[in-house]
Amino acid sequence: MLATAIFIRIQALDLRQLKLVLARALTVLAIGSVSACSPAPPKAAVPLPTVSVVTLKAQSVPITTELPGRVVSYPVSDVRPQVNGVILKRQFIEGSEAALGQQLYQIDPAPCQASYDSAVAAAASAKALADRYRTLNAANAVSRQDYDNAIAADRQARAAVETEGLNVAAGIGAISLYSAQ
Numbered sequence: 001m002l003a004t005a006i007f008i009r010i011q012a013l014d015l016r017q018l019k020l021v022l023a024r025a026l027t028v029l030a031i032g033s034v035s036a037c038s039p040a041p042p043k044a045a046v047p048l049p050t051v052s053v054v055t056l057k058a059q060s061v062p063i064t065t066e067l068p069g070r071v072v073s074y075p076v077s078d079v080r081p082q083v084n085g086v087i088l089k090r091q092f093i094e095g096s097e098a099a100l101g102q103q104l105y106q107i108d109p110a111p112c113q114a115s116y117d118s119a120v121a122a123a124a125s126a127k128a129l130a131d132r133y134r135t136l137n138a139a140n141a142v143s144r145q146d147y148d149n150a151i152a153a154d155r156q157a158r159a160a161v162e163t164e165g166l167n168v169a170a171g172i173g174a175i176s177l178y179s180a181q
Contacts, residue, residue, distance in 0.1 A: 024099035085111055109168065123157035130154035 085107035092104050133150040138140040 085109075112164070112167050116161070116168045119157070119160040119164040123154075123161045126150070126154040126157035 014113065087105050088108050089106040090100055090104070091106065098104065130150045130153070133142055133147045137144070137147040
């Protein structure tokens with residue numbers, strides 16, 4: 001039955017295709033016969049593995065663990081600024097112990113002096129306005145509300161001069177900051 005199928009198949013081919021099919025079949029048969037006849041290569045001997053012997057004995061082994069962390073001393077103080085200004089001089093060594101009342105910093109007094117001068121100028125202006133309104137109020141040439149506002153502004157300006165004067169007097173030469181409890 002197989003031969004009949006091959007024969008029918010071969011009849012359907014033309015001469016050129018038949019030659020090609022026969023050439024391929026003969027090539028396959030030749031390769032198969034050559035490989036079947038050649039002897040197999042000898043297998044290489046497998047080397048024996050190297051064996052070592054270890055004798056075990058019981059002993060204690062310390063277990064150590066390294067962990068990251070921080071150490072902070074108990075009496076710690078933070079120095080935080082409570083005044084504004086340019087530091088002229090630092091009077092302590094960082095990391096050293098500060099005694100109670102020890103001078104820590106000297107701060108430039110120029111901004112305090114400028115604030116005082118500004119308050120004095122504002123007070124002079126407010127006093128002049130209050131004097132002018134006092135005269136106009138006596139002649140009923142200004143409203144009572146404007147007069148009261150001018151008097152209040154004069155008093156506020158005098159209080160600002162007094163406050164700034166105390167700030168400047170406290171820091172003659174340079175403002176000094178001292179340690180506290």
